[in-house]
Amino acid sequence: MSVHRTLTVTLAASALILAACGSDGGTDAGDGQTAAGDSAYGLANEGVLVVGTEGTYRPFSYHEGGSGELVGYDIEVVEAVAEKLDLEIEYQETQWDAIFAGLEAGRFDVIANQVSINPQREEAYLFSEPYTVSPGVIVVANDTTDIAGLDDLEGKTTAQSLTSNWGEIAEGAGANVEAVEGWAQSVALLEQGRVDATVNDKLTFLDYTNEHPDSPIKIAAELDEASLNAFAFGKDKTELVSAFDEALAELEADGTLAELGEKYFGADVSH
Template sequence: MAIARSFLARTSAVAVLALGLAACSSDADAPATSSTTPAAGGADTSLTDVEERGSIIVGTEGTYRPFSFHEDGAGDLTGYDVEVITAVAEEMGLEVQFEETQWDAIFAGLEAGRFDVIANQVSITPDREGSYTFSEPYTISTGVVVVPEDNTDITSFADLSGKRTAQSLTSNWKTLAEESGAQIEGVEGWAQAATLVQQGRVDATINDKLTFLDYQQQQGGDTGLKIAAETEDTSRSAFAFAQGDEALAAAVDEALATLAQDGTLTEISEKYFGADVSK
């Protein structure tokens, strides 16, 4: 499942939980140039640029379910991030133009002015905050311990000591499991880990809460699994703008605040995750 990769990029197993991103399209498909970072001492025209154009150009992956994807690989672009940024644009009186990109080049595309904003579960990290401007977060998540529904032995990370957990051997969740004293059963991803827990072949697995909620949603809620514990630290995902595009970011923040107040963010969140992950 795509979400599982999102937390693999985190630089600390507990404190820094990172979600993913995408890249820019080919030159042949390049849109009209979006706003660019103002030169030192120059005016910030990021908001007036999109208002004059009447649209906001959005960089997104298009293959990152449930955030940005095409149902069955075809059809219209959809997903949690797609619906949130579309609602933001509507609140701002703007049209939306999506530029589907690859993961590795999305920040370069933003810096080059190929689009105005990235909407693809970009986690706010100290390194990124030094290079980009961020909106207020619209997704909050934690790391979770997932166990069988009838399990009563595990209620904290400390309870994993001596237990078997299914983890990808390249993920920071494996590191957290080891730090908690667990014995590791290597797996290739979330689906395999969930199956091993369901079959009773391992006691638990640690992963991103969004991964678990999406899995529950896709399975109609009947998974035989539950969350036994969550990390205190959270991952916050937001829209990313070129450094210095403060005016556009502020306008997006205002729209997000309105959508939070009128329940739109909660409605979109519950559609994709069965819970409100926007706060």
Template sequence: MRTFKVTAVLAAAAASLSLAACAAAAPTSLDAVRDEGTIVVGTEGTYRPFSFHENGVGGLTGYDVEITEAVADKLGVEVQFEEAQWDALFAGLNAGRFAMVANQVSVTPEREGSYEFSEPYTVSPGVIVVREGDSAITSFADLAGKTTAQSLSSNWYTLAQENGASVEAVEGWAQSVSLLEQGRVDATVNDRLTFLDYMLQTPDAPIQVAAETDDPALMAFAFAKDNTELRDAVNAALKELRDDGTLAEISMKYFGEDVSQ
């Protein structure tokens, strides 16, 4: 779940537009994609477990990658992934370098004003994570007077503070969960996907979810504004993949449960 940073966006946009001027435009409309037999998709390639290279080498893999490939198969085309930094993905989309971005893009009102979005293929609430067996925290209200570990720039830091927690600033999830497991903080707040990925990698970790938010983040494929025909075709493909169990199967592989709905 990514957020824009204005200065970085402007710099990335300038760089991406410069590159786009030197590169051939990708087929972006539904007809052009089908005529070409290829859909060009922007992704980071460094965002585990969604879009990454195992151990930094080898082919591109991940949750978003596999879902994109399944969608392309339904459309009857091949996928050509183009890797770029997060902020440059949107500049590339605007410049016609990509037909679609697949990178856990969260749907927000601000982004909906500038881009088209598919139906969500990932649903992830925020969760409070506590030590295994700890029943002192069962709701966000229970964070009052407790200590949580949060990344300073994250929205989870703000949420913990708003609910009365004393927040210890850390660099990321790994440090948060380490402090939690050591008993140096009472909890940490993060998205459920991060928790599930960690538990899949370290199933014996002595932590558990104590509560979750009522308004989950919704992640979807992003398209240039008004590219509605391609968006609608991708939505039809996603529906087929949801109905035939493919989305659930890919979810289970990467998270141990169905996070697609």
């Protein structure tokens, strides 16, 4: 699959590009652009989709070999969407705990990083249709015998990103939550015996144990709650959201989403 990709640029370079766009006197209103260079999608840079992503969240957004090309399920999905929309991509890699602040500050147009839809986020952001559906699981050490469901988390220590749905579920179950930046820290603390469990995404667990078959962890329980993950946008990006939804529908119909799911997980994870 061919993709449109541009190298991540510095903020200073972005400022120069924006200045250049603003200095050309604009274009006719009838062509869907404004004097500031915005496209019909509300992009600051005509023809370029700026994407916020972690780059450290395997298998969704990560660097091959740790320092190579940015790859992953989310990366390939957003690139397939961008190709449908005839847009190039610029990535802004950001830690999870700062990624929504970056969206609000206008550093990027969309987050592609397995963002779970929840009521609080729906109040603050716009979302595309979900492109990943995955149940939650409670992950524990192999020798753990006293955790078999959410009720057993009361008083236990779990490692969670505080801004994730799974962190809210763990807190709601009465767990003492130790804040981490993401799955990598959660599983490290669990393997070291420093926490009792982590509530997380099943697909993330399966990918990790596939890559680390000797990891001394297991799924203690699968939750009724499923994570519906979608692209997140600022409230001013209604046209862009509509375009994403149309592209995602096409990618589902032509089998691209199923193909990418098979590539990374061995199954279609889009519904």
